[in-house]
Amino acid sequence: MAIMSVSRQLFHLQELDLEIESHEETLRQKTKLLGDKTVLEQAQGKLNAAQKHLDDLKHEQKSLDEEIEDISGKIKHAEDQLYGGKVGSPKELLNLQHEVNSLKQSRDPLETKDLEMMDKITAAEAGVVAGQAEYKKVETAWQTQQQQLAGEIDQLKSKLAGLNADRRSVLSGIDEQSIAVYDKLRKQKGGQAVAKVEQGICRACRISLSSSEMQQARGSNLKQCGNCGRILFLS
Ligand SMILES: [Zn+2]
Structure with a gap:
């Protein structure tokens, strides 16, 4: 079985984090009402x-x-x-x-x-x-x-509990150093630490990557975009 690359795991983590944030914001609004x-x-x-x-x-x-x-x-x-x-x-x-x-x-x-x-x-x-x-x-x-609000809040809470459990499980498979890079970038880049690479282009800043950058991004070590600094993820 192929080991999932760190960039793929971080991308997955980011998707979970964005979903958690969005649900938490909705939960805040509904709780206020x-x-x-x-x-x-x-x-x-x-x-x-x-x-x-x-x-x-x-x-x-x-x-x-x-x-x-x-x-x-x-x-x-x-x-x-x-x-x-x-x-x-x-x-x-x-x-x-x-x-x-x-x-x-x-x-x-x-x-x-x-x-x-x-x-x-x-x-x-x-x-x-x-x-x-x-x-x-x-x-x-x-x-x-x-009544509707109370029901929606319950649903959101259980959804969030599930997402947070997923997050802990994903997190446990990633080394601390990569998580530290990810966390730092999340704060710096307004939530998006990992950028998808499609057709040789960083989808976050839309710059074309050189062939050596592409090669490094395919490797097992984390490779950050030379332009925007985000972790590159080749899907
Ligand atoms: Zn970039």
């Missing part, structure tokens, strides 16, 4: 605002009703005097009549306002109902998304 209640809080905020608007209107209506009731009481009192037969003086009766008229005049616009207030309250109540329905919708979607 897990338990993130921003959308729920936004929907709750809208619902709270709708509820507060309704409460404010009801409060305003209550004061208005009290004001109307107060004036109505005064009107009744004046009318009782007016029609009670106890007041005899025409001047006094005239004054009472003026008072009743004046009170009714001040009550009319308040009653109009009260009717408008009822319409506003009806609309505000509909707003609260819509807000509750929207919150329920957002909550259901959020719960589904969270």
Whole structure:
């Protein structure tokens, strides 16, 4: 059985490392979203605002009703005097009549306002109902998304466990010196330490390799690209 060349093993290691990195990044993003209640809080905020608007209107209506009731009481009192037969003086009766008229005049616009207030309250109540329905919708979607996320995170974790086991196994077959070169290059070259050679060209920096470089790359020792410094791998 042919022994796998070091460059092939390092290339395999690099493929594993790139896959592990990519999965770890996805895992980080999904973990960040897990338990993130921003959308729920936004929907709750809208619902709270709708509820507060309704409460404010009801409060305003209550004061208005009290004001109307107060004036109505005064009107009744004046009318009782007016029609009670106890007041005899025409001047006094005239004054009472003026008072009743004046009170009714001040009550009319308040009653109009009260009717408008009822319409506003009806609309505000509909707003609260819509807000509750929207919150329920957002909550259901959020719960589904969270369940999916939790499932995806579990899958990613077990996938990563498998990849890391593969990585340890590949690593155990490579000498320490080659691993040190690989690690150093990975840091320097943004993750790509090993470059494939195809048709005599380093695929990382696209330079043509000389025939002696090609020969060395075929050998059992590690050969780095004379241009970019990456470990050359002839597939
Ligand atoms: Zn190169």
